[in-house]
Amino acid sequence: MKDTLGVLLAGGAGERLYPLTRDRAKPAVTFGGIYRIIDITLSNCINSDLRRVYILTQYKALSLNRHIREGWSIVARELGEFVEILPPMQRVSANWYMGTADAVYQNIYSIGAEQPKHVLILSGDHIYKMNYGLMLDQHRASGADVTLATILIEPEDTYRFGVVDIDRGGRITGFQEKPKITDIRSPYNPRMVSGSMGIYLFNTDVLIPVLLKDAEDPNSSHDFGHDILPKMVDDYHVYSFNFIDENKKEALYWRDVGTLEAYYEANMDLVAVSPVFNLYDKDWPLRTHQRQYPPAKFVFSEPGRTGSAVDSIVSAGSIVSGSAVRSSVLSPDVRVNSYADVDSSIVFSHVNIGRYCRIRRAIIDRDVHIPEGTVIGYDTEVDRQRYFVTETGITVVTRDYSLFESPVAVDYFTQE
Numbered sequence: 001m002k003d004t005l006g007v008l009l010a011g012g013a014g015e016r017l018y019p020l021t022r023d024r025a026k027p028a029v030t031f032g033g034i035y036r037i038i039d040i041t042l043s044n045c046i047n048s049d050l051r052r053v054y055i056l057t058q059y060k061a062l063s064l065n066r067h068i069r070e071g072w073s074i075v076a077r078e079l080g081e082f083v084e085i086l087p088p089m090q091r092v093s094a095n096w097y098m099g100t101a102d103a104v105y106q107n108i109y110s111i112g113a114e115q116p117k118h119v120l121i122l123s124g125d126h127i128y129k130m131n132y133g134l135m136l137d138q139h140r141a142s143g144a145d146v147t148l149a150t151i152l153i154e155p156e157d158t159y160r161f162g163v164v165d166i167d168r169g170g171r172i173t174g175f176q177e178k179p180k181i182t183d184i185r186s187p188y189n190p191r192m193v194s195g196s197m198g199i200y201l202f203n204t205d206v207l208i209p210v211l212l213k214d215a216e217d218p219n220s221s222h223d224f225g226h227d228i229l230p231k232m233v234d235d236y237h238v239y240s241f242n243f244i245d246e247n248k249k250e251a252l253y254w255r256d257v258g259t260l261e262a263y264y265e266a267n268m269d270l271v272a273v274s275p276v277f278n279l280y281d282k283d284w285p286l287r288t289h290q291r292q293y294p295p296a297k298f299v300f301s302e303p304g305r306t307g308s309a310v311d312s313i314v315s316a317g318s319i320v321s322g323s324a325v326r327s328s329v330l331s332p333d334v335r336v337n338s339y340a341d342v343d344s345s346i347v348f349s350h351v352n353i354g355r356y357c358r359i360r361r362a363i364i365d366r367d368v369h370i371p372e373g374t375v376i377g378y379d380t381e382v383d384r385q386r387y388f389v390t391e392t393g394i395t396v397v398t399r400d401y402s403l404f405e406s407p408v409a410v411d412y413f414t415q416e
Contacts, residue, residue: 001049001133005116005204007104008045010038010124011058011088011097016259019388019398020365025057026258027124028064030348030366032270032279033315033331036067037257038124039288042083045122046074047246047284048132051081052114055124056103058088058096071289086110092215099222105211112208119207121200121224127266127277128197128254129246129284135201138241145206145236148172148229149199151243151254152192158182160256161195162225164240172238175230188242197243197254200224206236246284253277260390264363267329267346271311293317293332305338315349323353331366345377362395370397 014026021029027038038055045053057064065085075081086107088096097103104111104121111119118139120132130149139147153161158179165174165184176182186194202210210228214220220227232238247253253276257263269275279286293316298307300322309325315332322338331349336342340357348366353359357370360377364370376383376395383389388396 001051001136003117004050004052004120004132004136004201005111005114005118006045006050006053006120006122006132007107007111008038008041008053008055008122008124009100009103010055010061010064011103012125013059014125014258017257017263019396020260020263020363021060022398023060023063025060025064028061028067029263030331030346031127031257031263032267033313033329034290035286035288036064037127038064038067039071039286040127040129041122041124042072043284043286044128044130044132045083046287048130050120050132051075051079052116053083054086054107054110055084056086056097056107058103061085061087067289071287074287099227100224101211101214101220101228102222104207105215105222108208108211111204116204119202119204121202123198125258126198126254126256128243129281130199130243131246132199132201134244135199135241139201139239142170142239143237144201144239145203146229146232147201147239147241149197149201149243150186150194150240151197151252152186152189153195155182155185155193158193158195161193164194164196166194166240170239170242172233172240174233175225177226194240194242196225198225200229201241247276247278248281248283249276249278251276260363260394260396261392264346264394268327268344271313271327271329273311290316291332296320296330300338337372343377361393362397365396365398367399368397 010027012026014021017026028036031037072083093106163176163182164172166172166187168187186192245252255266257266296314296318298320300307305322307320307322309320311327312325313329317333318330319335323336323340325342328342328345330347333349334347334351336353337355339355340353343360345359345362347364350367351364352369354370354372356373358375362377380393383395
């Protein structure tokens with residue numbers, strides 16, 4: 001992987017994850033208690049020995065920048081390795097990033113300065129485990145100009161994916177962008193369809209002229225999936241790499257957590273007795289930045305006032321004090337006070353849940369103080385009057401609601 005440069009796209013506005021993305025970039029959203037979403041892809045890079053990575057940011061990137069600086073300065077700069085943030089610099093354009101391809105194009109000089117033989121385009125908002133080195137091996141062996149990572153999907157799910165037509169030799173011969181119905185079937189499994197994972201491996205001497213040509217096209221939306229790749233099929237060797245999962249489970253695991261429902265379900269899977277996505281695999285470690293907190297603590301064993309958490313993730317610094325937590329994810333420095341009940345919820349860091357609160361199927365953003373006796377998640381219509389509630393009834397509580405009186409002043413100009 002020494003001849004490969006990773007370019008991780010982390011500049012999307014994340015509208016579908018609102019209000020969690022109101023004050024932070026989507027890749028900076030908490031996942032699994034202690035991680036950020038971007039940590040999963042970056043861990044894949046490190047585990048694949050990909051040690052040169054540019055992260056292209058754009059919207060509300062302060063907390064993301066800080067997290068990368070504090071948690072990912074683990075590579076050896078003296079050996080030419082780096083994990084580096086690249087904000088929009090308007091070096092070749094007066095615009096902000098107008099699409100995935102335009103984001104890479106605007107950093108064409110930074111890419112060229114590294115002189116890589118290959119450029120691996122990645123997304124910062126997917127949850128999966130993948131060895132990019134295996135993809136590179138196939139790319140070289142096949143003589144491809146560009147290789148797309150693809151995953152097998154059910155035919156009824158094609159409306160969520162870019163669908164690719166693949167011949168028996170693995171070469172891609174056509175694209176369909178999120179079709180409701182398709183006759184295409186995958187050579188890897190004739191009952192299934194191959195969908196694009198948004199992971200693209202280019203030869204650099206192919207990528208640069210293709211980006212330049214796209215930048216000059218006034219009719220282009222400057223997107224890899226919509227514009228670049230479909231036009232390359234006839235003139236270049238475009239191949240598929242069928243996803244090989246390092247998660248070591250029977251079912252392949254790849255999740256786009258770009259919606260609140262998908263994000264919630266992915267977190268809830270983690271607290272299952274046998275979760276599909278394994279956080280505890282020592283052969284494929286997941287890395288992040290963690291502040292120094294004391295261990296989690298559970299106190300009081302009185303009848304009716306027992307501090308307990310079952311089928312849950314409880315992060316460092318949290319105190320479950322005479323309360324019950326079930327099927328939930330608690331981030332660092334969370335306090336759940338006596339007689340409270342938290343069920344099937346995701347609680348971000350620095351949250352204080354008051355006595356006698358009842359919370360179910362909720363996402364509680366950081367720095368929220370929930371007053372004593374508050375009930376959330378039991379009456380959807382009542383919740384809609386105070387909080388953000390999804391169509392499936394997941395309640396999202398952020399720190400700007402007047403109902404919540406924080407015990408400390410919150411600086412709203414400081415992102416997490």
